[in-house]
């Protein structure tokens with residue numbers, strides 16, 4: 001049994017199979033996506049992004065979403081998230097459950113906190129995004145999916161620069177009122193810093209009391225794990241991460257992507273916070289997936305390994 005020095009536990013949403021793969025240029029086969037998800041579940045993942053219901057012409061990597069979902073293990077202790085950018089996405093998410101099939105469990109909706117980013121990415125202003133998400137959340141709930149929403153570009157916009165925290169808080173309040181069961185604050189382009197995380201979380205909590213908050217960080221500028229820790233200190237208990245740090249940043253082509261699940265699990269478990277993951281299994285999954293995509297993944301712990309596994313700590317070979 002693990003001794004918990006700090007107490008409490010962190011819930012991790014594994015986004016590798018969706019956010020992580022979405023920026024991969026080479027198509028990953030459906031079989032490899034399913035095998036990746038199965039390995040992540042075996043390593044301890046209980047909530048996973050598994051597909052994005054986007055236009056397959058725009059995002060060919062996500063074109064096999066329905067096929068991936070149909071092949072997933074039907075486990076009662078696992079929640080599958082389908083990303084929905086519009087009403088059509090929610091309808092596709094609902095359709096995965098037709099005919100008594102397992103399908104996805106959660107509709108992960110997305111609201112962009114910047115007019116310019118929203119228009120370029122989804123052809124929507126913030127106001128249009130709000131209206132669309134209200135309907136999407138309602139449809140998801142009525143269809144039996146957990147309605148949740150990610151506020152993207154919450155820490156900065158690649159076109160407009162800083163995003164006013166008061167705006168993000170107001171959007172969160174609107175989404176809570178529209179029935180979101182969870183609201184994620186996403187640093188989509190990886191510009192946030194720990195002090196900003198603390199401030200934004202406190203503003204959002206004031207504006208939308210009672211709704212569960214989640215945070216999504218990218219390690220684009222090396223602040224990912226520090227931001228995750230700041231979020232924990234600010235009371236966030238659900239964080240997104242991807243195996244190996246899979247997932248790039250379309251606005252910083254040479255940069256790494258999401259914070260790595262291995263790095264997050266290492267930092268939190270060694271701080272006495274349970275995550276439910278086996279770090280050994282994650283590292284093994286990382287090394288397996290490297291053989292599938294033919295390159296090393298950016299995760300630091302994936303490369304360096306677990307400290308506990310070294311002779312120095314176990315005493316093996318120590319003088």
Ligand code: ZN
Pocket residue numbers: 019188216217218247258
């Ligand atoms: Zn991401």
